[in-house]
Amino acid sequence: MTDLKLIALDTEDLEVVSAHAQDAVVRVADMGYARKNQRFALLMNRFAWESDTPRGKGVRKRAALDFRGVTHAAYAGFDPAAPEGVLELLTIGFETTDAPSGIVELRFAGGGTVRLTVDCLEARLTDLGAAWAASGKPAHVLD
Template sequence: MVHAKLRLLAQDEADLPILSAAVQDGIFKVADATWTPAKRRFAIKLQRFVWEAPPRKGAGQRVWAVLSFEGILAVQARKVAQSRRDAFASLLAILFEPGEAPGGKLRLSLADGGEIVLEAECIDITLADLSEPREAVARPRHDL
């Protein structure tokens, strides 16, 4: 069966819950989270758990995807192993704190209490699958 590659765009606060749910439990290496100040872009290449796929035997599926944030003015990280570029992080949710409209702070909540905070001019986020799905090693389980 051919996988329809997911492509989502969030441009306002109402779009965020759908996009956040699609990337919940996405795992990435710290080295695969990059900020390009000159382009005002923050991007993460991650292994997204395919929550939208019908349940099958096994743990489920993961797909490589890129999550791109445009109009980013500053990035802060808390409890992220930035000195260990090969360390893994797990994305739990993307939340928005309004600031001076249409901007604000995008909070990327990570497992184990970590957080990446993006100071954004506005909400402009794209999620795009890059590969075909493959079997996941385990199904994510945690209390949110």
Template sequence: MSLKLIASDADDLRIVASALQDAILRVGDIEWNAAQRFLTLRLSRFRHEAAKAERIEAGLRIDGVTAMRSQAIDRSHPDAFLVLLSLAFDVGDAPSGTLTVTFAGGGALQLDVEALDVLLADVGDGRRTRHRPDHAVS
């Protein structure tokens, strides 16, 4: 079963973030269209909701993006991989605010948005994987 989720408030975003935890993407699969004010990420998300260990291709679209800043992401290496950890929204002058996409290793995208307008959609079928995310605390 494929997911299609929309987030327009912080509660919705927590659900989208949980579906995206441990998603893998290439730096080159981050696309910001400044003229049309949207950002897309093409990623391979781990299907935490599936009984078997699977990944599925997915797209994340964030609309109403007025500015984007990145931290510890080297855009000159488009084939480098990032692992998505979380999404968080800090309300500014409501409904606008800053959406932060955090990656393992300290990387982050900070997006100034007019309002929270996020769409996550799976594409295609899941595929089995032998690699299950491990969040053991040491």
């Protein structure tokens, strides 16, 4: 399976990145905002939805998600100072405020969110090479 290297510069690109990051498991200790560098990054164990193991439990891959041009980061619904915390990423969205500026929102299961104020949308999702068999395939209850 080929490692992903994706960049998002508009909302359509971000939808692709979001789809590949859906159901990623993230340790709170593995995310952070570097104010001086205007970057927010996190490491994740993403579920490789694109893997070709339809009957198996699937594959997880170690990946990095990086946002540039970040001027502010806000957290809600979880304690960002709790390094043992684990979150499950559901979706990533972008709302324009004063083009090209806007708000990137990472939404996690259980109601947790990270809101990033950005000068413009620039996100990168990069697989880091490590891959292993998933313990199970994520499933969602649909209303």
